[in-house]
Amino acid sequence: MSQSSISYLWREPQAVRGFSTGVSLHSHTNQSRETLDFIADLSRDWGVLQPLMRWAEQRSQRLSGIRPDYAHSYWTPPLTPRLAFDLESSQIENKLQLPALVSLTDHDDIQAPLLLRSVPSARHIPISLEWTVPFYESAFHIGVHNLPSATGQQWMDRLRAFTALSVAGRNPHLLREIMAELDEIPNTLIVFNHPMWDLYRVGKERHEVLVNEFLAVYGQYIHALELNGLRDWKENREAAELAGRWNQLTISGGDRHGVEPNANVNLTRATCFTGFVHEVRRERQSHVLYMPQYAEPWKHRILQSTLDAIRDYPHFPEGARRWDQRVYHPDSKGEMRPLVELWTSERRVAPAWIRTILACVRMMGQAPLSGTLRYAWDDSAKMRAALAKQEG
Template sequence: MADVQAGLRRISYQWKAPEASIPYTTGVSLHSHTNQSRETLDFLAKLGSEYRLLRPVMAAVERRSRERHQIPVNYETSYWTPPLTPRLAFDLESIQIVKLGLMPLVSLTDHDNIQAPMLLRTVAAARHIPVSVEWSVPFGDDQSFHLGIHNLPSETGAAWMKVFEEFTAQPSEARLTEILAALDALPNVLIVFNHPMWDLYMIGEAKHKQRLDAFMARNGRFMHALELNGLRGWEENRAVKRMAQRMDMLLISGGDRHGLEPNANINLSNATSFTDFVHEVRYEGRSHVLFMPQYAEPWKHRLLASTLDSIRDYADFPQGSQRWDERVFHPDADGNMRPASELWPKGKAPVYLQAVIEAVRLLGAKPLNRSLRMAWSESHELSFALGEETA
């Protein structure tokens, strides 16, 4: 049985096994984001409370905004959007897979909305894209888990989004189980627990484990796979792998791309459609995760690159999304969400904020960037990888 399972569940690394994709016809990109995704900024408030050095700086910024401009800083409702449009994101993921000689299947999962796949379905090249979403699920009053809900029925996708929205507004553990059971009852839907070991709200390792155990005890039977996340580090993914082994669950890829680097892992498959792929995972228990060469780069260096992508200006992008501050949104004095670029008193970001942005951008300059890459080297991780190659 173990040998059979090993044949169905695999993890490969392209820098170690460039031939891994040869027996397959299809590459599947799961979990990546577009400019339709609203990425919360409430982590800034948590950083301010966690790190003493940041508190006076953030307090000064908040006081300045409140006293000079009558706009209280609202971390909870403000957000930023990734730079790529749905079409650019779809093409980026597809091209990486085509270069492997495989047919691409791409499932974009923005936070709590399905606008990207619905927009792409009007484009001939992407009309078969699955209707998918990354659902942010409040759990236990102090934590949130992210679930990849892939391949919703297109005719009921909007209705499902309403269900998710209503749950988020009024969470209930019993109601959550009802919703997940209903999703699981849809034979062509794939439910993936994204980055389960990530303590999103920084509640502490012990408490996060309690919440995770409680969630899985109640809802684990509805999770079709656990995600090996392409934007999380080696050690966290090893912990996810141990969790999967302990619970006898399938592992699956999920790149979690927010910037211009394509997903750092994909699934290898012989499916001819996304629904076929869902059936491979759910009913045949098949999953071959391929980590791409970018995952071998130092994790901190990749996070820096993703951050730089989010604060760059893109002159050739559509009007209204070219500058970084056109992609950051905050309530105005009347509570209406507006781009930060429209809120600056003099039409541009304050000098101190411009200085911070330029300082971060400086980290991307070649000499310094190369030095950081060397300092953050994880070459020792590459030989160890995630352990055994069976998933």
């Protein structure tokens, strides 16, 4: 019998009693390539930005001959693997007073855990990733945690090859074969990340049809559905209801991209990651703990995560300090280069008009405007409704 439970640290400060370890699942490092589609999404969702975005695109093309290409560009989160590992570990150790287990999951990449294994404190970090699985006109993100050390790179190559298949080359039998083989690895954990998020914008109804079809065919190889620390109350409630309909566990997944640590973690009685996997897969137990930052207004948290992406960090390692060193865009020949190399000024700084736009966006994160937006975005009513429904 599957048993999922949820606690909220700001309401239950003693929730950690009886548990041995805190587990941080699903967070990203600067090894993760993140699309810039969110910029186009912002201009659609926040209509006030549309004229500014159109003006910026036209100006860029006129001055540089390069029109912004969000689909083929990408950015990398600011934190190096070591900084990300330390951030997630410190939250659990300092706020929960528990030993920490951390599983970093970059998009279709395992370099972060491989690099960290040379660090004594992270020697036992699991080899994990967030795998992009194309499915009809959409795609789903699957957390694959704790791949075998001896075959981790071979698995990465195989998963990446499937993601890269053209529509004509996608074979449901091949996907079933891969999922079944992953499931056969006893110490590997497979999680359906943010299942209710229509990330590829196919429409809510169509997305739900695809999610249920995916679970009908491949759900037998999924060990848990994620409650996502960067998604809102309503969506996570829907994910929990989906898990109930399919007799699935729910599990945490912070999905951190910026410098705020994961907004939820798992509590476990295990003392190693393999033991945690056993608890989830064999004992069918999962206890999700929401951290205080999750109670903050969702739109405010998304804004803060966006600001983290465009902020400069002078104390970070070289190559990760400036925002334009972490954003990549095709040059006039179509070759991917960091934006800093595309600036034409002698000082290699962004044009004044770009700096002006960024300054306007950053102003949204400063007082008094930040406080005003936070108040306007207050979604505590949704939080109370979600808690009431859970307790009912």
